[in-house]
Amino acid sequence: MSEKKLENRKIFNAAFIYKRLFVYVKRYWRALVVAIIASMLYSSVDAWFIYFLKPLLNEGLVAKNHHFLLMAPFIVMGVFLLRGIANFFSNYCIAKASRSVIMLLRQDLFSHLQKLPARFYDHTTTGKMLSILLYGVDQVANASADVLTTAIQSVFLIMGLIIVMFSISWKLTLMYFIIIPVVAIIMRIVSLRIRRLSLSIQDSIGDLSHHTEENIEGYKVVRAFEGQQFEAEKFNKAARINYQREMKVVVSRSIGVSAVQLITVSAMSFTLYIATLDIAESLLTPGGFVSMIGAMLMILKPMKDLAFVQNKLYRGLAGAQSVFEILDEKCEVDEGKIPLIRAQGEISFNNVSFNYDVDKKILHHINFNILPGKVVALVGRSGSGKSTIVSILPRFYDQYEGEIKLDGISLRDYRLKDLRRQFAIVSQNVTLFHDTVYNNIAYGRFGEVTEAEVIAAAKAAYVMEFVDALPQGLQTLIGENGVLLSGGQRQRIAIARAILRNAPILILDEATSALDTESERFIQSALDTLMKNRTTLVIAHRLSTVEHADNIIVLEDGRLIEQGTHADLLRQEGHYAKLYRMQFKDLETISPVEPLAFEAVLTHA
Known part of the structure; x- marks a missing residue:
């Protein structure tokens, strides 16, 4: 995706994404409740330890309270054992909930992909879909697991440390936290930029996946035409774009975190200066001073983590947005109510027109009728509309004009699953x-x-x-x-x-084009058996099949220009007769063992 398109890409409201994610998360609310309680306990221990420094110095070291000094190690050991247990339950429950959400998202996304129309696949690369299904959903995992763990523990630790600081000196605490609005503004600016960049990173990973998939699938063509260097340059370009976008995120994140740390340390230095004056005036005990310093130092990490977690959160939101964009794609239209067990196979096209794009029509007012059990050949140059006709029949594409009927009933009136059960396709x-x-x-x-x-x-x-x-x-x-x-x-x-x-209807879309002479001999009798008592549409078959078809439909630029049996079309001395004689003339100069597809002749006509 180009930089211009990325700038114009709509970014979903964060609250809207949270609301949709909540539908998945709420199934695991028990695990989340346990995780929140465990995180509160975990963070409370850290805040308690900072406060514990005050009596440790005042009672233990200054007042020489030996009983307190004897009990202190056991108290600390017991409390930190509790902290370890709380940490385990917090991480486990959040991971269980988040990975379950990822599983559900992937299942829903994959299920939805099965229901999307062919038009979606025509305009979306496999690499992009794989990137969203794997990388995009995994980004949501980072937002729902790492972010939840870090955010919950950091928030409760900050709250606990603030309580400790207020209990020691409310005046120093207010002076220290006057910087919060400035920090919030910086975090907001950086986070919005990272969210937009995260969308571009996901697109670049989709491009990498697409290039890799194409290269692996077409490795024989690449090597046969010595395209290794060309393919490597394409991949390297996509890799460089991905690298540049990743580095933009790193720079933005580093600037944001560094700015927050600089502002926070400046505020802490000023607060420390005031605290030393309070000690001089006996307004602050040595233990209170150490606890205050410890709290200000310890609070830097969760504040930094929260600044960093914003970045992870927005990368997760970018992943979630890509997932929901696909989930919001409209499924195939399936409004038919009529069940269909087995069709007789009568097909009729009545004034049918079709276009893939708004400004380019592929079929123009096509009319024909196929009786049950008959063999009909569709012939014409590449792009004349043959494959489009057989793609419309199972309703892979539904945006056609006119009416198509199967056994006298419109295709749209049948249940889609029942309709497609009537077709067997060999392409x-x-x-x-x-x-x-x-x-x-x-x-x-x-x-x-x-x-x-x-x-x-x-x-x-x-x-x-x-x-x-x-x-x-x-x-x-x-x-x-x-x-x-x-x-x-x-x-x-x-x-x-x-x-x-x-199935009662058979579609052979150039089905024997890949066969050698020996294979064709095996297959032809199998196809003859298969076509018996079935309505059969044959595209660009070899002359032997075309000649014996019950009806031959000749297409040119999306228009039906002739139809009839082989003999009828030859007598008409029209387009088909001209093409047939050209092929017959070519056959006289070609070895009889060399197969010649009718499609090839039509293409050169």
């Missing part, structure tokens, strides 16, 4: 999980699925042809996104998953 860009072959196939149907059904799907998609050679067969881990398999093997697993899905 060119196969997504597999870092899991076993078996579990990747079983992903096609959650719930009750037997091993026999998984094996049957694997056999139908010719997965078993290569699985038998794997170390653990179907239980073999395939690596991230199936990196340990070939492109054809990954595609077969995706097809097996679609077979297991057993």
Whole structure:
């Protein structure tokens, strides 16, 4: 995110963020109550010890009270044992509450991400989402754990020390604390700056995550095109930006803390001078003087901690703001009420237009009808709208104009979960999980699925042809996104998953583009079986599939310019016939074993 955008970024009101965090925190109020009581006890011991210096000097050393001197070590030992126990309960209870809040936030955030529309993912990088889910939420942990521990203990210690100081000399105490308004102003200025910088740091970490993820996923492309230096420069630039923003926080924090310390020490020096005059006039005992000095010295640390904790707090608030910004993103619209167990598969587009951005339409007044069980091919150049049409059907995108019906009922009237259960999708860009072959196939149907059904799907998609050679067969881990398999093997697993899905509508989005000739021979018969009695939409398939389609829809710049069977379109001598003859001419000069996707011909047309 640029510096200009960061300046314009809206910063949530702190009270608003506290209120939303409180919804999570209040579930653990018992642990927080125990932590507060333990922190009060912990801080009270420190304040008590400073006050204890007064009778220790006056009674023990000046008045030579031997009984008091004999009991003093045991008193101190007992009190500090109590302090240690209190410290344990304080830290444990706050950590338990804060880590529980982090767990709930992460769970809610991840759950919400599952419900966000495709448009959100189109405009948000994976690196940014990972940064918020991991780093941003962890920043909230710092605000809710470290901040609570430090703030509670520091506040109660300051209160205890103030009581001690007032009990010794109210006049000296007021003189010392006249600096509080000045300190508060400094802390306010520094904290607001750190909060804004913390938002920019989170964005820079998102950029680092994005660059790292892209480089790792595309390492083969990077090395094949000798892009290592270029990628390193991009990453180093992002790292430098992160470093610069982190250093701005360090400088701001250091200036703030140093200013507070300088002002506090100046006030303490002046108070000490007045205290020496009081001793000279016998208005202050030696024990009272030592306790007063001890209190003024000890109070510096909690005041410094409070100044520092403000910075941590605002970094935590920045993290919480990023989390709540995503949680405030609107979920997919799911207002349909009609249940759907299994569709017949009739699809109709009535005057449908669509745009991803306000000023750029992708589809223009599309009209067509698909009867149940028919195979329809969508052909056209890249960017003509083929993939957009099949993305609208499962309502990945919902902001279309016109009307789309399934079995005579508008898509928007169906329950979203039921609607998507009607589709099985096999695309060119196969997504597999870092899991076993078996579990990747079983992903096609959650719930009750037997091993026999998984094996049957694997056999139908010719997965078993290569699985038998794997170390653990179907239980073999395939690596991230199936990196340990070939492109054809990954595609077969995706097809097996679609077979297991057993949905009435099948979408093949360039499903065989990654297959070699041998793999295509295996897959084609599997696809023919899979398409039987199913409404099938095929994008940019090979000529053999396109020729046998029940209907071919030709798209150009988001407009439907022709449709009909292969024979009908050839007779029309239109756009399709021209492209077909161009491809047929090219095939005469190409080895028959070399596969040629129809998409490639259309792209060059």
